[in-house]
Amino acid sequence: MATKRYVTxxxxxxxxxxxxxxxxxxxITWYRVVASLKRYFSLEIESANAMSIVETYAGIKRKCPAFSFRTSDFSERWQAFKHFYxxxxxQYTGQQFLVALADYLKIKLDAVPRSTxxxxxxxAGLSYNALHxxxxxxxxxxxxxxxxxxxNKRSRDCVSGHRQSPPVKSANSQVLTLVK
Known part of the structure; x- marks a missing residue:
């Protein structure tokens, strides 16, 4: 049973x-958010740092609405977040960060379109500048x-990396007439 202090x-x-x-x-969504904050941020509702944790998470959510604990790839994304956080x-310049990020993600920076x-x-609520x-x-x-x-890039490369077999052509034109 939750105490009055806890509920407040x-x-x-x-x-x-x-x-x-x-x-x-x-x-229900708030309940799920709290459960995730307990799991990933060690949130304890009645602790002194609870407000700070929620403020930090809300700030992240405001900057990046796509930030979600519920995606299947959250664990990998979370590890990258924590690595830099x-x-x-x-401190990094924009270019230094991209090089460090590409190294961390094991991707080729020149494969990343400039617009991306x-x-x-x-x-993330930031403006990119290579020298900033x-x-x-x-x-x-x-x-x-x-x-x-x-x-997503790895999955696309994996799929396109496998050669698809050419479509099978029927040697007998009667098969097509039977299907009609």
Whole structure:
């Protein structure tokens, strides 16, 4: 049974989330978000850092609405996010980050269209500039978005890498007339 204090804090956290994202959230969706925050961010509703965790997550959601714990590839995307987020004191220029990201994702940077690079940054609420200096924490969301592209690229390459057999042609034209 939840205590009155727990329920009050739970409601406050939800209100903070809704205020930051600018959107209301249904009861069941909020329940799922809290469960995911408990799993990935070690959220404890009554802890002193609960508000900070929810504010951080809501900020991420506001910048990148596609950020979701529910996707099948979330684990890989989360690892990329954490890799750059945990390097709190590192700074990268835009170009240095793309090189580090390509190395981390094991992709060739020249295979990434220029417009895609800009898209990654825009989805994270940033403007891309090759010479601009960014904090690693700010780039973590870019890594999260870029990882989805890398996953999709790997799947496309895997599918196109396999030679498809040519269509089988019937040597007998009577087979076609029988199908009609």
């Amino acid at each position: 804090k739970y409601r406050q956290l939800r209100e903070v989330y809704e205020r930051i994202t600018g959107k209301s959230i249904s009861d 945990d390097a709190k004191h590192l 690079r800009y898209y990654w940054f825009s989805q 200096s960014y904090q690693s924490q700010d780039l973590a969301l870019v890594a999260f978005v870029a990882t989805q592209w890398a996953i």
